[in-house]
Amino acid sequence: PCGGAIPEELVSELKLSHEIIEREFDHLDLHIKNELIHRKGKGVVIWRDKFDHFITKKAIQKGAKVIDRSPCINVKPMDGGYKVLTPKDKLECRYLIAADGCNSTVLSSLGWPRYNSEDVALTVQYEMVMAPDLINDKFGEKIIHLFFGKDISKRGYGWIFPKTDIISVGWGCQLSLIKNTTKEFNYFIKSIKNLIKDAKKIKKVAHLVPTTIRNTLYSQNLFAIGDAAGFVDPLSGKGIAYSIISSEIAASIIKKYFNELNHPLIEKAYNKKLDRMFLSVLRKKKSIQPDVYSSDDSIIRFLNLWKNNRSSVIAKQLWEIN
Ligand SMILES: Cc1cc2nc3c(=O)[nH]c(=O)nc-3n(C[C@H](O)[C@H](O)[C@H](O)COP(=O)(O)OP(=O)(O)OC[C@H]3O[C@@H](n4cnc5c(N)ncnc54)[C@H](O)[C@@H]3O)c2cc1C
Structure with missing residues (x-):
């Protein structure tokens, strides 16, 4: 479980092949309250299983035994x-x-x-199917979206990372500051409901990430x-x-x-x-x-x-x- 956004430099360093790349991005849209900050930033979005397989194959080619x-x-x-x-x-x-x-x-x-719970963030992420044209209309062809604000996450943020025909919709917060995960995650989902109303949820995962x-x-x-x-x-x-x-x-x-x-x-x-x-x-x-x-x-x-x-x-x- 991972948003799968990686910077441009890593793509060239790893010589990442095209079939691994789900979508390129050249901007990040940073949302907070009613403000929108448009930030330049190049990278790609990948699925971790394909990406990890690509790296594993490279290791095997170099002599690693899996x-x-x-x-x-x-x-x-x-x-x-x-x-x-x-x-x-x-x-x-x-x-x-x-x-x-x-x-x-x-x-x-x-x-x-x-x-301990101060040292990790708990994340919850939906994978949601959405037609590529609709993804481009709603989110822009090459933009990933981050949603900030103390109401959304006390220490963390929400995100929408569009892939080819799926959007990863996630939320993370320092574990020790979460009172009710479901309630807080649902609050974020509700706050972006217009953006995701045409998307169909196919998967929900929760994961920890150290901070x-x-x-x-x-x-x-x-x-x-x-x-x-x-x-x-x-x-x-x-x-x-x-x-x-x-x-x-x-x-x-x-x-x-x-x-x-x-x-x-x-x-x-x-x-x-x-x-x-x-x-x-x-x-x-x-x-x-x-x-x-x-x-x-x-x-x-x-x-x-x-x-x-x-x-x-x-x-x-x-x-x-x-
Ligand atoms: C929801 C979410 C979204 C994220 N989005 C991004 C992002 O967009 N961009 C970014 O750069 N980072 C992102 N991160 C952080 C990123 O996923 C991690 O920092 C990164 O995956 C760390 O890599 P790792 O190999 O150390 O650990 P992991 O990716 O966790 O890999 C550990 C591996 O070890 C294996 N393993 C575990 N236990 C055992 C065992 N007992 N025996 C054998 N194998 C085992 C697992 O199966 C796994 O393959 C995100 C994290 C989360 C949770």
């Missing part, structure tokens, strides 16, 4: 590595990468804490990446690019230190590379997130800044001085 239908049910440390238990197998490894998302079984098996980075990201040959590590933008909830970048960083470090078990420099190298690529920016975003979502006026101030600036620049420079 063991399908074999979930990890437990992990035990052993001399010189880990033993990963699945319903059918016991797999032994020297290094382990926890890439199993927000509720990581790998990390909880090894005693790493689960996220806080873990304190520990590496320990004893074990790397946390992606949602398992909390690598998600706390302002927008996007995390696909960070999960890919963190996997590449972890893999490059393992390659370098493969024959030197638990080398003292691994943790430092991992943190340093993450920091340089995106982590320091995510931390800065996290530090302004409560203030950004503190009131409608504050959200509007953020959206007006976001119209002409990257959110990283807002977090690092503009939020404090404006």
Whole structure:
């Protein structure tokens, strides 16, 4: 379950093939109260199953062995590595990468804490069928829509991401601030009822997404990446690019230190590379997130800044001085 919006840069970096792309976008429409802010921003919308399959195939081409239908049910440390238990197998490894998302079984098996309710957002999403012509009429051919406001979500927002003939209609809010999920999600749906009245709901899913980075990201040959590590933008909830970048960083470090078990420099190298690529920016975003979502006026101030600036620049420079 994912909105599936990814930035243009990732499309070219991954050489994403055309059949994976459901729709391109070149603008974001930011709705709050009766205001509409039109922001430039290029990217594409994808279905996660197709996208994940595309990436998995790439990994196989590079020599990865995929063991399908074999979930990890437990992990035990052993001399010189880990033993990963699945319903059918016991797999032994020297290094382990926890890439199993927000509720990581790998990390909880090894005693790493689960996220608490302040550190995750709960999302609810409908998939709704709609004729492509109607999608273009209602939402614009190349526009994704975000809906803000304290009435819609105390810390989060709603969205409509049009795909080819389906629209993903979702809502997310920091879990600890939700009083009644159904009521709050339905309030959002009601607020956009005119936009979606010709769409037919075919699926409803709920999912958690972390909004806080873990304190520990590496320990004893074990790397946390992606949602398992909390690598998600706390302002927008996007995390696909960070999960890919963190996997590449972890893999490059393992390659370098493969024959030197638990080398003292691994943790430092991992943190340093993450920091340089995106982590320091995510931390800065996290530090302004409560203030950004503190009131409608504050959200509007953020959206007006976001119209002409990257959110990283807002977090690092503009939020404090404006
Ligand atoms: C509703 C919603 C909308 C979102 N929209 C966007 C968006 O538009 N753009 C964006 O960039 N980000 C978005 N995100 C965030 C994004 O989905 C995540 O940040 C991203 O998927 C993280 O990737 P990941 O590989 O770390 O984790 P996941 O995508 O959660 O993948 C974890 C994988 O591990 C597997 N797994 C889990 N447990 C086990 C186990 N025990 N054994 C084996 N395998 C296991 C799962 O099946 C899954 O394949 C959204 C999130 C949600 C919830």
